[in-house]
Amino acid sequence: MLVRLGARVPTMASLAIFMAGLGLLPTPGKIGVAARSLLLMRHGVPIRMSLVAYFAERLFDLAGLLLLAAIFYRGPLSDGLTTIAVAGLACIALVARYPDPFVHALRRLVGRWPKPLLAVNATAGLLHAAKRLLAFPQALMFVLLGVLANVVVGLLVWGVLGYLSAGVSVGTGIGAVALAHLTGSASMAPGGLGGFEVALLLDLEHKGIQRDDALIVVTCVRIVTLWGGVFVGLPLMLSGLRRDRLERKAGKVP
Numbered sequence: 001m002l003v004r005l006g007a008r009v010p011t012m013a014s015l016a017i018f019m020a021g022l023g024l025l026p027t028p029g030k031i032g033v034a035a036r037s038l039l040l041m042r043h044g045v046p047i048r049m050s051l052v053a054y055f056a057e058r059l060f061d062l063a064g065l066l067l068l069a070a071i072f073y074r075g076p077l078s079d080g081l082t083t084i085a086v087a088g089l090a091c092i093a094l095v096a097r098y099p100d101p102f103v104h105a106l107r108r109l110v111g112r113w114p115k116p117l118l119a120v121n122a123t124a125g126l127l128h129a130a131k132r133l134l135a136f137p138q139a140l141m142f143v144l145l146g147v148l149a150n151v152v153v154g155l156l157v158w159g160v161l162g163y164l165s166a167g168v169s170v171g172t173g174i175g176a177v178a179l180a181h182l183t184g185s186a187s188m189a190p191g192g193l194g195g196f197e198v199a200l201l202l203d204l205e206h207k208g209i210q211r212d213d214a215l216i217v218v219t220c221v222r223i224v225t226l227w228g229g230v231f232v233g234l235p236l237m238l239s240g241l242r243r244d245r246l247e248r249k250a251g252k253v254p
Helices: 011-022 028-041 047-072 078-097 099-110 114-129 138-163 170-187 195-206 211-249
Strands: none
Touching: 011 028, 011 211, 028 047, 028 211, 047 078, 047 114, 047 138, 047 170, 078 099, 099 114, 138 170, 138 195, 138 211, 170 195, 195 211
């Protein structure tokens, strides 16, 4: 995404900075995003550009999760979730392709309230700055990359349950992960903490999985999707910030 926006960051440095951002995933206020932007600055990436990339990344991930939920989720919320997923995908596609009517409508809606208007204006700026990323066909590639990552987590659910002799289909595992991620995002908690775990646990129990087995699955998934990233990323974050501070003191970076 940064390359598409015109930035050139060495591959290994980019990977280290991305993983460093995951180290602060459970923290409130998107502290990991801010720290990642600071680390990218030493490679000549303006904060606005890194925020645009993050905004697009989250948008593509949401689109991928809605797609997976519409295709694979089967449960008590199936009909309603499928409708929401299809409508959400259509809205994302329309807003990405035609942002101005969407922004104008929101401005008229919240025009009397300064803080919501400020949020709308910020979103409008990010949408326009992310035009290169939101353009087809590369936008489809970014969505599919996010889909692939979540499919891998679904395969983990399927594999762990199979090992526990409480097998479900691959599609069931993928659908459960999509629902859990969407619930975690809707909860607005850092890293989806609480919402993700409860949604995945209840969905697996509804499908006939014993609670002990479901708890093992939730633990394995969170180690991979959250705490594994924290374990790897936090030392990288601390190392990067320390190196950045030392270089600033030495006058090597502005």
